[in-house]
Amino acid sequence: LKNYRENGFASTLESTKEMTIEIDIKPKFNEKRKIHRKKTFIESRFEQFLKYENMFDFLFDSNKFKTLGEDELKKYCINLEKILSFEDHSDIDGLDLFSKLNLLKEILTHEINTPLKILNYIKRSCSFPNIYIAYRILLTLLVTIVTTERSFAKLKLIKSYLRSTMLQDRLNELAILSIESEMLELLNYKTLINNVVAQNTRKIT
Helix, strand or coil: CHHHHHHHHHHHHHHHHHHHHHCCCCCCCCCCCCCCCCCCHHHHHHHHHHHHHHHHHHHHCHHHHHHCCHHHHHHHHHHHHHHCEECCEECCCHHHHHHHHHHHHHHCCCCCCCHHHHHHHHHHHCCCHHHHHHHHHHHHHHHHHHHHHHHHHHHHHHHHHHHHHCCHHHHHHHHHHHHCHHHHHCCCHHHHHHHHHHHHHHHHC
16 A cells, blocks of 8 residues: 555556547546745745855855865855846956965964954955955845844834824834934933923923
């Protein structure tokens, strides 16, 4: 029964098709309609991360491009140049990136092994402009994608759940307070309250 389930049905179906053709009957088998499942937000984000990883995988870890063969590293660099190109303009030169990475991997110590550390090292040394651009894009692209999507998600929550309970001005002010939360942490609320009270007192008198 197990063997029939795995192989028997397909062979039986094929032999049935052959028999119907021999007796001039058009073989017709009803097929179930495929259910197209809607792609979720998490799945689309995961696909973006996979594309991102394929683009910059060789730059994530210094040990990665140190161990790559020259042909493979060159292929990665030229591919990155194509990805970062628009019309006749490109942000980086793939061949120059390849040659400079070969120099850089001889200079880097074991402690400088993350993209941020490598970027800071290049910035201090004022060299390897192509590598500097590539690492800047590497470190900002992911933050841009995630932060923007999360920001719009939060704004949607605010508009959906809070909009009906307050005026537009107050909603805008709350959104600004949320965006500038780091600055708010530095403010002295007691001083602000005292200033507001003092101003209102002067107006009354």
